[in-house]
Amino acid sequence: MLENNKQVILEAINLTKKYDDGVVALDNLNFQICNNEIFAMLGGNGAGKTTTINIFLNLLEPTSGDAKVCGVSSHIEPLTVKQNLAYVSENVMLYPNFTALQNLDFFTQLGGRLDVSKDEYREVLMRVGLAEQVHNKKLKSFSKGMRQKCGIAIAILKDTKAILFDEPTSGLDPKAGYEFIRLLNDLKDEGKAVLMSTHDIFRAKEAADTIAIMNEGKFLMKEKASTLFDKDLESLYMQYMAVHGLKPTTEGV
């Protein structure tokens, strides 16, 4: 199946998560994400998208199965896994009393890169679309979109094989959304494996290589975006949801 230069970066094998209260968040989930690939998990609230990301980050332990990054299980060697992961949360919150540069500096060092110069920080900030005059502003004065860009800059600077995005486009204006997709494609071209969760059908279709529709911890559908190209993703989504008797929700949390 795999092409020669492709290798599996992110992998879920029979991933299952049951909470103490009996709720099944993930039910035997399987997927593989290779380098140069964007994988979008599409689903309503409580579908299990964030739980999947939390397991990769070892913020949760799977009940059974494995979440592997470059072949290493996240709950067995979390620190090795985290070296290969960057993470951008839905609502990026950084230290409000630090400037953008100070935040970048801290998180980059935390990510294990101690030798990054100020110019490089500025370069990355410019690349994600933050103008030079805000680089030395404190984070508490930043809007949501600006914080998002900072978060992406941190992920870029960490320079990992995989990036996890949790609802990256919620709350972004159309222009910022467009810029984000372009950035995502750049990252893909650099060889990264990207896992993103989203409610946004159109952005998912625009950017992703593989799209999975998720409900109650299961993939209802997993297809290459290219094969979906002609079909109407939205009607597919509604269709799958309707089959399972659930009202689809598309608003942000």
Place this chain on the structure above:
Amino acid sequence: MLKTLVEKEIREILSSTKFIYTFIVCLVLILLSFYSGAVNYKLNVTHWEAANAENLRSFEGIKEWYRVTENRIFLPPQPLATLVSGVSNDIGRTANIEPSGEIVADDSRYNEEPAYAYFRFIDLEFIFLVVLALFAIMLGYDAICGEKEKGPLKLCLSNAIPRTKFLLGKFIGSFAVLSVSLIVSIGLGSLLLPMLGVFLSSEEWLRLALIVLAGLLYFGLFLAMSIMVSSMAQRTATSFLILLIIWIGSTLILPRVAVLLSGRAVDVPTVDELGYQKAMYGTEQWKEFMNTLGNYEAIDNDNMEEVMANFNKFMDSISIAREDKMNLYRSRLNEQRYNAELERSQIAFALARISPSASLSLATSTLAGTSPNLKDKFYQQAKNYQTSLKEFLSGKTGMNVGGGMMIIELDDGSPEKDPIDPSEIPQFVYETESLSTSVKDTLPDFALLILFNCIFISGAFISFNRYDAR
């Protein structure tokens, strides 16, 4: 990696308004406590000197040593007592020493000046106990759950750092900044002492340093506890509420309840009751004494001097016998009370030490020489002084002073005597407990403070490792 975390922590604290506010308030309060301590001490010294001078003056013009029947002694003010007042304002400081009989110290400062008893004093112990603990809580209550609420915690933990290291960075960073700023404040405060004319001996400096060390341990303990609670709670509001309850409980409630409980557990006779028992016994003895005296048969001798000498000898012997009996009775009662008191205070302090505030209070007051022992020590030394006064007066008059005696002054036309020199009367010198004893007494408290620190720090690590960071 750890360096990065510590650096970030320090930078974050320094850039927060919270820290700036608390630092300024702390600095002002600590300076205030040192300033008022110094001023208070100097005032106390002036008053003490005046009282001593007045006492000495009262002996002026006396020509016969047997007229000197008592001397007043005053507990001298200690510079550290104004920084950690302990019980120094509660116990009597003035005692009338007669060559025999019981010693009772009067004039506790709060009895004498009840205005001060309304709100008490701002001293270093109070600042440590109340203000610093509150500030430690304020600086630590959101250490973990605040990062979660604000958001960066998840991002931090998406990096390859072990949680222990993350928490360690937090601990090191916050301890370093806060202890440095505290030490700077206290250092500035202690500079005020010599500037205001209060000079401490090197031993006292050492004691002060230990007091500060106890304060730092206490502060660290509250900081560690705050971080621990913040790594158990999901929300900052919950964390603060829990910490506030702990603070109220440990600082305001537990120690008091412990002492009151111990008061119930051990029955200590009150001073008043003992006083009456002694007085009743004294009356009995006096009657017996008078009876014996009434049965005295004077020797048949023409020489008046010999008759007198014989009588005085008799009188001496029975009054010594009476005094001995009284002393025995008194010391028996006192010992009973002392033992009961000791038992009570052991129970009270053992119970109270569940709360680290009690450990801090006891450690600092012991180091400053103002622990409840101060009363016993003062009485003990006053008793020693009584013995030396008695010896001195006996030497001067050649009589058994304090007992019964007959003195007949015969104006035999001998030249006027010169007045006595009051400065010959032995001086009362209060000796503070030796540093090594104080340190030995405070060891359990220091050990407890360190233990509490360890418990809270390890508690923080354990709970943070299980912390739901989602």
Place this chain on the structure above:
Amino acid sequence: MLNILIQKELKSIIVSNKFIVTFVICSILLIMSVLIGINEYKQAVTQYETVHQMADERIQQVSSWHSVSYREHRKPSPLMIFTSGLSYDIGRWSDINSRSTVKLKNSIYSDDPIFAVFRIIDFTFIVQIIFSLLAILFTFDAVNGEKEQGTLRLIFSNAVPRTKYILAKCIGTWLGLLIPILIPILLSVLIVMLFQIQFSSQEWIRLAILIFISILYTSIFVVFGVFMSTMSRSSNVSFLLSLVFWITFVLILPRGGVMASGNIVSVPRIAEVEGLKVSYAKNKWEEYYKNMNDIFADSRNNNTEEDEDISDDMMWANMKAQDSLRKEVTRDIEGNEATLLEDWENKRKAQQHLGFMLSRISPAAVFQLAAMSLSYTDIDLKSSYESALRNYRIEFNKYIDKKSENAGPGAGSIMITMDSDKGMDLKVGRDNAIDVSDRPKFTHPKVQLGKILPDVLINISILLLMFTSLLGGAYYSFLKFDLR
């Protein structure tokens, strides 16, 4: 409209954690403090009765009028259950006799310093420290917290006037706090009733005023918290500000006021005054002895040549003369002492007055002063007892003087005569137990409510003034509050 807002305020408070926590803390603390207070009071009463009886027994054993001494004890006031005030700091008894002057000695704290280490916890302390802190916790985020939640904008998208909103905030939070503090207060009063502590009707009125002042005091902090929450946009900042102000006003300023007055008005210590007193007395006695010696020598010189027998009459006359001279000296010394003490007390009063004036910047100090004077455990406790005891002493001494004059010489004294012929003769007075049952009795001073009422009213009006100015402050600063 106002109703809806207040209801919403109350509802949101009642379901919150802090409401339950406050209720539990207040209940536990108040019930505990009252139980401790009742226990302490009962013990104090038992002890008072014991020592009082002992004092009576003791005085009956005395066999000579010259050595009659009585010890009068301070009677505990039942309101110390709520405000222990200075009752542990002030001496509990004074000796009443002709030799020493009135002075209250032996406070509980000086006898048992162990209790002084952590002090006593009582109702007033809990209200002063804990209630005020809880009030701030209730309200520090009243307005800016709603802004942070985002509900503020929504509320003001309706036709709600700002005045009504801020008023509803104050009333709502106040009512919300009133429930968890008033129920424990009433519970503690109920406990006092259950334990059958005897309160006079006046003491019930005092207690009612005390509870009123407690609520007024707590209300100040409720409004203060609301004020702070309108001053800053972030609840973190308002929380910090409130806490800093709380520490300053509740913990620091009361102490600071009294300490500052101690440095402004210099008053000598009692030890110093007593030193002066003793010096004066010693000098006077020295003079007296000298005179006596002269008289003695004179009489001896006169007697040697004439009748060698010193008749009892002569002796009696001599003693009388001696006695009157002695009394004169005593009067002189006491007169001097009275002036010294009066002078000292005036200075002391001036210092106290200034100290209390200064500390009244703080509502906590105002509250405590009012609570203590209502509970009769304030400074007046000492001065009123001392002046009552001084009057009693005069009466008592008169009685003793009269009795001893009637009893004549001899009883309980030693008489030694010396004669070159007969040698030495020693007569010890017989022990006739003396009857002191008709001695004057001491009536414990009671400060009437009417006497302290003006002072209490002043304190109440200061508290009211603070309350209204904070309310005004909250109102004006909310008018300028940025709702975005």
